[in-house]
Amino acid sequence: MAVVSYEIKSGVGIIRLNNPPVNALSQVLREGIQNAVVAAQGDESQVLLIVCEGRTFVAGADITEFGKPAKAPSLPSILDSIENSVKPVIAAIHGTALGGGFEIALAAHYRCALASAKVGLPEVKLGIIPGAGGTQRTPRIIGVDAALDMITSGNPVAAAKAHSMGLVDHIINGDLLEGAMSYAERLIADNAPCKRVSDMTIDPATATDALFDSWRKKMAKKSRGQLAPQKIIDAVQIAVTSSVPEGMVKERELFTECVQSTQSSAMRHIFFAERAAAKVNDLAKDTVDRTISKVGILGGGTMGGGIAMNFANVGIPVVMIEINDDALARGLDIVRKNYSITVSKGKLSEEQMKDCLSLISGSTNYDDLGDVDLVIEAVFEDLDVKKEVFAKLDKACKQGAILATNTSYQDVDKIAAATTRPDDVIGMHFFSPANVMKLLEVVRGEKTAGDVISTTMKLAKKINKIPVLSGVCYGFIGNRMLRCSVRENQLCMMEGASPEQVDAVMQGWGMAMGPLAVGDLAGLDVSYKARQALTEEQKGDPKSYCIVDAMVEMGRLGQKSGAGYYRYDPDTRARSSDPEVMAVIERLSAEHAIERREISDDEILNRITCAWINEGAYILQEGIAQRSSDIDVVYVNGYGFPIYRGGPMHYADTIGVKKVYDMICEFQRQHGDVWKPSALLEQLAAENKTFSQWSDEQT
Template identity: 65%
Template sequence: MPVVNYQIENNVGVISINNPPVNALSHTLRTELVETITNAQQDESKILIMICQGRTFIAGADISEFGKPPQPPSLPDVLTTIEASNKPVIAAIHGQALGGGFEVALACHYRCALSSAKVGLPEVKLGLLPGAGGTQRVPRLAGVEMALDMITNGNPISAEKAQSYKLIDKVIEGDLFAGANSYAQELIETKAELKKARDISIDPTTVNNDLFANYREKLAKRARGQIAPQNIISCIEAAVMLPMDEGLAKERELFIECMQSNSSTAMRHLFFAQREATKVKGLNKDTPVRDVKSVAIIGGGTMGGGIAMNFANAGIPVKLVEINNEGITRGLAIIEKNYSVSVKKGKLSEKQKTHCMSLISGVIDYQELADVDLVIEAVFENLALKQEIFAELDKSCKAGAILASNTSYQDIDKIANATQRPQDVIGLHFFSPANIMKLLEIVRGSKTADDVIATSMKLAKIINKVSVLSGNCYGFIGNRILRQYAREAQLCLIEGSSPQQIDSVMQNFGMAMGPFAVGDLAGLDIGYKARQGLSDEQRGEEKTYCIADALVEMDRLGQKNGAGYYQYDPQTRARSNDPLVMDVVEQQAKAQGIKRRQFDDDEILNRLTFTMINEGAKILEEGIAQRSGDIDIVYVNGYGFPVFRGGPMQYADSLGLKNVYDTICQYREQYGEQYWQASVLLKDLALSNKTFSEWSKDK
């Protein structure tokens, strides 16, 4: 069956595209679209309407063609054919017109859209730029500053907003085809011109002299390590300074540069990894899911309140459980304050805030949970307390209710065994602040039922989270790797480096913050208290935490009280180095019998990143993570790993696993086997010249 159909109705040539599920720009669609428009030039139609079947207009490129040699006609060739039509072409948009799909619409002479439609150029999120004229047509139609904002952030905009910037000519209510046909008749009657974006020129004198420089500076900070945003600025600058065809040539040149860059390779890896992460190996696609129409959260602190907000935002009623009415009042106040911040930032209306708050109520009696479909425990990390709570939930909750723990590292099986229904118990590890952070680690216990896993994965989508399934082990995926990262940071510090050197190295690598700045932000007392509950074996060698403990015992807790690894200004929270911290470091090194030495930046970077990679490989060996991309999704979305590196496992693949393995073997000889025994999987892949990504695909 053809994906492009054509018929003439009342002087209107209707080009109907039907390429399920999202009308992607496949080779077949491109070929048939060129043929259809070419043939329509000679028939009796006076105007052409391009409209799509299904749930959306052309949503973008065909991802099945990513990485394959391009087949003609290219998308720019298709757009040239559309724009050169001797009859006006109207794009009739519903759903989303994104990327190449929106570029198709921009090449049309007129654009109409349902009010519910959205348009955008999200290529920057894949480390790319629009390569079929988007950077040239948008500034000509909408203005330079709008083009810079829209294309460098990659977020779609509404049809109404697009109309206000002349990217859409008419917004339609009701039936799209009827509205588009009426618009076509109107254009025929008025003998509308062939309105081409390429015919618009931008007067350079209308553009602020500092505009491009200011955007470059801003994006250098916001998108560190990414070349696409800077190349987009260059393309839009070309739209101002050059004729259309020269601007298109510049766009194509910089598009290819982006496509061949390591940052785009990494970001495209993450795009596919996020799609794969939602698929659970061995779980039948037809596995039924349980209804979740009401939720309870045990614990009304910052974490519990943040979790509650996710469900209220999705329209799901939430009961917040605290030990007394004072706790409920305090918990609801935290939530109300968070919503007020969103209102102040314009992310939420006052009406939406009121509605969300109305969905959250406080209770102090577990009997109030008899009818809820899901309970999430979010109390502090004490296994005995969690087991006590789950035993109580087992008595109070209805059969079939899902019982979840937000624990960061406790054994899900030990928690589940406190109940008579371990099949209903699962880990739902939210990240702080839970109302903002996108990641949700879903932790399966040894007896967790398939439908509980399926329900949890589906629920993650409903509450707008990026979910990754983890097996049950200490720290799961994220915190298990974080422990090794933190250990090496502490060892580099005590062996000769400084907090500022280590933080600087990791920030220059692209991490959102260095490990010591993160520690100060979270509060050093959090880790201190957690260590108190661990066995000597779990805590590890004293030299891996003695500096942190010493600072806490000096009442240096981090930002919360103005002093941690750094000193903080009480008003601005600006940090500065504190010589007192280095005195503590040197005292602890002496107490541990460590002779401090000079560190170079490369060793710090390799020790902190390669230990993450090695632990990730062990997690894959043990089946804790399903695939290497899952680990990357966890680290980019939950721990600030630079998106342009693609996550620790993709970063390892880009370096070459043989290089990583050889360095780890060198560290084993230098520092001993305790921390530097290479994973068997890493060794096997390195010696067979394979990557983690290849191994994951073969599994």
């Protein structure tokens, strides 16, 4: 079938788009739309209807064309053809009309949609702004404030809400084409005019300078460091005093500026990286997945309860196992409270909460795991405890059940060895809070079966997680790299920096929180306890963790104890500096014969980011991660890395791998072989290649 086809039926010129899988606005689709609209101007049709085949209306631009020379016709020129049509044009929406797809609908004179459809302008999530009139037409329909809310969030709007806002003129219940034809015939009967959005104006009283200033401050806080949200505000403000054609010229300039920015490049990198991460390079194409109809969760604490919610949310029954009735009651209560919070935020109805809770049962008996297809262990982070648990699961679970551990550090192969079926064992490292965080590290053991890996990766997507495959090593991808950055933030403090300086540098650079504030939030005792299980060789240089150990041994565990690197108000949790902490740091520096000095912000930033990059290179070199972009996905989705910098490995590619290598060599000269550059990093620097290029060569 042609990408664009045209027929006239009952006076309606039907323009059908068919560019699987999501009708992306490729050059051939754009050309087909324009040719059809232009040709229809002189035929016997009375109304034109744009409708899409497949599962969705046009879901957006063809992102693969970004950054490449533009090919005619441009999207703005197509929209001109649609809006300037002498015959009314109707966009019939199903699935999602997003980005350029929704801009097509906005250029049409009328919009109808299935009740299940959604519309939106998500460009901000790729570091860009709408570039074909989205910022000019939307505020004319729904007002400036609502338009800014919609476009800066990038979130889709359900058809019913879009209808109440005026973005959709008519809701269809039933068959899309039948309903759209009926609507078109009604417009013909009514002799409906061409209702052009460009003819609408914005009331200046609703678009004051104060309103735009308020939005700029809001976005500066919410999307700190990001370029696109501020450009969106600029573009919408232009719409207040400009005609649509004039505004679109300026909008396109801002769009081009964003597209050419390193921020958009990074965010587009993550968009594709998240999709690539789900692919397992060495799985046989004929791998048959296992069926997961019921799940067991061992451990009903905060983590176990959060994991259980992920499955209940998608209709999969869960049984939670705890050591006694009191612990089980606490665990189930955690789940109920979490759901109640979601309901209070309006993200879930009472009825939906009841449905989810009805899928979660509890028990204190391992025998109740006999019929589960997957069991996830979420008990105390101790290897001996986990081995004991898996020996019990081996006996309690049916053959073919997947046995998963939620460990964040421990050796999955040693855990698997406690069973008679190591091929059924896999790591599923959820991030806390497990019912909120999107990342899931899937850890393949030496003997993990291919169908177990495939099933787990696909199941992760079903429960709305972003899966990344890792091999077995201490800390896997994320926490292994975290250890190196923690080493450097600790040593920077030992050598002269304050906690406030370290946090200010990293948060100012774009991290969601400073690393020391994160430690206080998570609890400093977590890493302390993990270190106790390590050998002295595994722990490394005592200087690299003596500050955090001293905090814990003083009872300063972070926010939960009211003091860590900072002091916390017992009621508000407001953070304040504490001179006692600097006194401890200075004492430890003296004990380790370190002469304190002034450390620049640049040195702190480079030591922490280069520590991530070098360890990431070792991880790639050892085959722990499949590709460099997988590491980026882990850090953006699990560790607060700024998405507009694209992850540690993309950041290295952006600033130059040779530059990173030179910095690491200098750090090695200054601080010793803890900074020894990986062989892969050295190779890429010598060959003037990026991590992305190297990863592409491996597949």
